[in-house]
Amino acid sequence: MHIHFLDPYHAGRSPIHQLDPRVKLVLAVAFILTASLLPFGAWPSYILLLALILSIELLTEMGIPYFLKRAFLALPFMLAALPLIFTVQGTPLATFTLGAWTFTLSVEGVERVASIAFKSWVSVQMAIVLASTTSFPQLLAAMRALRIPKLLVAIFGLMWRYIFVLADEALRLLRARAARSGARRDAPYKTGGTLAWRARVTGGMAGSLLVRSFERGDRIYAAMAARGYDGETRTLPLPALQTWHWLVLGAGLIIYILIWLVGALIL
Numbered sequence: 001m002h003i004h005f006l007d008p009y010h011a012g013r014s015p016i017h018q019l020d021p022r023v024k025l026v027l028a029v030a031f032i033l034t035a036s037l038l039p040f041g042a043w044p045s046y047i048l049l050l051a052l053i054l055s056i057e058l059l060t061e062m063g064i065p066y067f068l069k070r071a072f073l074a075l076p077f078m079l080a081a082l083p084l085i086f087t088v089q090g091t092p093l094a095t096f097t098l099g100a101w102t103f104t105l106s107v108e109g110v111e112r113v114a115s116i117a118f119k120s121w122v123s124v125q126m127a128i129v130l131a132s133t134t135s136f137p138q139l140l141a142a143m144r145a146l147r148i149p150k151l152l153v154a155i156f157g158l159m160w161r162y163i164f165v166l167a168d169e170a171l172r173l174l175r176a177r178a179a180r181s182g183a184r185r186d187a188p189y190k191t192g193g194t195l196a197w198r199a200r201v202t203g204g205m206a207g208s209l210l211v212r213s214f215e216r217g218d219r220i221y222a223a224m225a226a227r228g229y230d231g232e233t234r235t236l237p238l239p240a241l242q243t244w245h246w247l248v249l250g251a252g253l254i255i256y257i258l259i260w261l262v263g264a265l266i267l
Contacts, residue, residue, distance in 0.1 A: 008131040014061040016133045020245045021142035022238065027252045028130040032123045034256040040115040042263030046122075049259060053125050060133055067125050067132075074124040081116045085109040136160050137235070145238050154231055162217065169212050173205050 011017070016024070031053075038045050057064045090108030097103075130139075136157075143153045221229075241249075 007136070008128065009135045010062060010132050012061060012133065014059060014133070016056065016060045016129065019133075019248065020238070020241060021134050021138040022145050022241070023245050023249045023252075024130055024134055025139065025142045025146065026249060028126050030253060030256050031126045034260050035119040035123050037260060038115075038119065038263040041111045042115075042266055044266055045259050045263030046115070046118050048262065049122050050118075052255065052259070053122050053129070056129055057125070060129060062132065067128050070128050071121055071125045074120060075117070078117045078120050081113050084113050084116075088112055140233070141235055141238055144235075150232055154233065157233060162213075165216060165220070166209070166213055169209055169216060172212075173209060177205070 031049075035049055038049075054064060057067045085105055086103045086109060088106055088109035090106035092104050093107050093110065094105040095102065096105075134142075140153055140157050143156070144150070
């Protein structure tokens with residue numbers, strides 16, 4: 001079993017793939033910042049943001065469903081904003097009682113939750129576009145070129161690489177368990193024990209994974225230090241930005257400013 005499924009990058013020849021990683025990183029961060037700064041209920045600006053991100057997804061030549069399917073995975077985390085429906089004061093929409101508590105559903109609360117959910121959804125889509133069209137080494141090189149602190153870039157790089165180390169160790173444990181497990185094909189019989197037994201085995205595997213990951217991490221760091229690693233990964237500098245790169249960057253930032261102005265002026 002391979003662990004390459006953890007890498008969201010998909011090679012391609014689309015205009016978004018060929019765009020300089022520094023430009024993509026700046027535009028992606030600016031898009032997310034624009035979505036975050038828009039006031040609640042600025043639906044015309046939200047529609048413009050949605051049209052913009054869908055257009056970008058079309059340019060990637062990977063298909064809009066690819067991004068929508070993965071962006072919906074973030075929706076459960078948006079449920080953290082659900083209590084705002086009842087806590088934000090405003091025009092009552094509905095009232096119901098649960099035991100000794102009375103909850104009032106307000107129009108402003110629904111609008112705020114819907115706004116947070118939408119802005120999070122389009123922001124996640126932009127992050128997926130960035131990760132799917134830019135390899136992680138290119139992202140690290142872009143971060144260095146944009147003068148992001150070297151320590152922070154090093155943390156990002158090590159974190160990404162150690163995800164694959166952890167996945168590899170987990171696959172080793174699963175293979176070992178499968179090699180030592182017997183199974184009967186008879187219908188009335190099931191492999192494994194009770195739920196408590198399965199939980200105990202899973203806990204033991206998690207503890208073993210933690211210990212093995214620490215040990216492997218120490219070996220990897222010792223190998224890196226023996227090869228002269230001093231906290232910074234040195235790579236060749238990125239080429240200078242071409243004129244069309246600057247044009248794309250400027251046009252993108254202007255579009256974001258106009259979208260923000262539409263939302264600010266409407267409200």
